[in-house]
């Protein structure tokens with residue numbers, strides 16, 4: 001478990017910068033099944049952190065805990081200043097405005113147009129006037145290269161396009177941190193590329209991102225740091241290049257060997 | 261068979277049939293609108309409500325679905341009278357029909373609500389929508405869309421079943437027919453006419469539901485997907 005507790009510095013950023021996400025000793029069980037067993041890590045603003053690991057190692061669960069979708073049994077989560085997980089100690093509405101989340105299955109609302117999918121939360125939650133919401137929707141659609149699909153319905157789009165809309169929808173709320181859970185796993189390889197491109201652009205734009213991914217090539221090329229999860233723990237983590245160049249644990253070596 | 265059909269009575273009684281049909285429409289449209297509202301509310305409570313509420317709604321649905329409509333109508337009609345309230349037969353009929361169709365709507369809408377994937381609700385939650393907003397904007401319309409054929413059939417059935425309110429002399433279509441046949445002794449013909457009027461009403465209702473479906477489910481209309 002070397003380097004597991006290390007604070008991960010973004011390239012060119014001082015190490016002593018205050019992390020925007022800090023998780024310490026996170027524990028999560030489903031009944032008797034302990035899924036997260038003391039997960040600790042920190043993320044600096046502007047970093048892209050890739051979370052990798054075998055199926056069932058607890059990656060999705062960890063991400064869901066960060067966003068308050070699961071209650072936790074131990075440890076602390078601090079994200080954008082919110083203390084998540086302890087009942088009563090965090091405000092869900094405020095957390096939602098600071099943290100965006102995108103899922104593997106896109107989860108666009110099928111009965112609403114692409115534009116309405118995006119403006120829904122802007123008008124209902126952020127109480128923006130319709131015209132403003134519309135402007136923002138078109139801007140984020142532009143950003144993911146789908147401005148011309150504003151009036152389409154989700155079922156009229158390819159999987160890759162749907163996922164880009166889902167990213168745009170999350171982006172529209174101007175979150176400080178974005179969480180991605182295997183957002184390309186349901187896509188054909190050629191559609192994966194366009195979604196990864198959007199995420200890479202986002203990262204270049206300075207967005208703080210935590211992404212669970214099986215795209216090792218992408219993680220290796222784009223992520224600032226990598227967290228390898230194994231058996232509900234951060235088994236190994238560190239700056240991407242260093243981690244891949246000198247893996248410390250046999251498990252990570254085997255994992256890398258099995259997926260590359 | 262040498263029965264001589266005689267529809268003579270239609271010549272001066274047709275306005276009565278029309279009036280009866282009109283009252284049937286009024287009774288059942290009000291019952292459908294209120295029953296739908298009640299049923300939808302109950303369905304939401306049944307799926308998302310406090311366990312106690314869920315049981316309560318479950319009990320209501322089971323009681324209504326396992327007793328005859330006529331008995332329900334009598335209970336409402338005589339029950340209200342016993343409580344000392346003075347309500348017309350029509351109002352009692354509407355109350356009984358609302359309670360009845362509300363229970364069936366609850367079951368149908370519950371199936372629709374349960375068919376909405378949990379991930380949709382989670383996604384809406386992640387966007388910051390409140391629980392009620394999620395139900396109103398994300399759950400209800402797609403849920404209704406999925407069960408719309410069953411729902412509209414149920415409403416047509418209610419319109420037909422409303423004939424039974426003639427038993428407490430609500431002056432709807434069947435009551436009118438009962439009256440006319442006792443005046444004319446042309447029972448067979450009278451009920452043939454009534455059957456045809458009900459058929460026409462059913463047809464009318466189906467068209468109305470089809471149009472309403474088109475209005476509600478904009479995506480279907482725009483993409484040309486059949487309901």
Ligand SMILES: Nc1ncnc2c1ncn2[C@@H]1O[C@H](COP(=O)(O)OP(=O)(O)OP(=O)(O)O)[C@@H](O)[C@H]1O
Pocket residue numbers: 030033035053054055056057058059060061062
């Ligand atoms: N809601 C739940 N109830 C019970 N057990 C769960 C639940 N969600 C996840 N688990 C269990 O927790 C463990 C970790 O699951 P998780 O989904 O976090 O893994 P993962 O690393 O994301 O895997 P994958 O790569 O397959 O997505 C698994 O053993 C899983 O069966």
Ligand SMILES: [Mg+2]
Pocket residue numbers: 059060061182
């Ligand atoms: Mg997962």
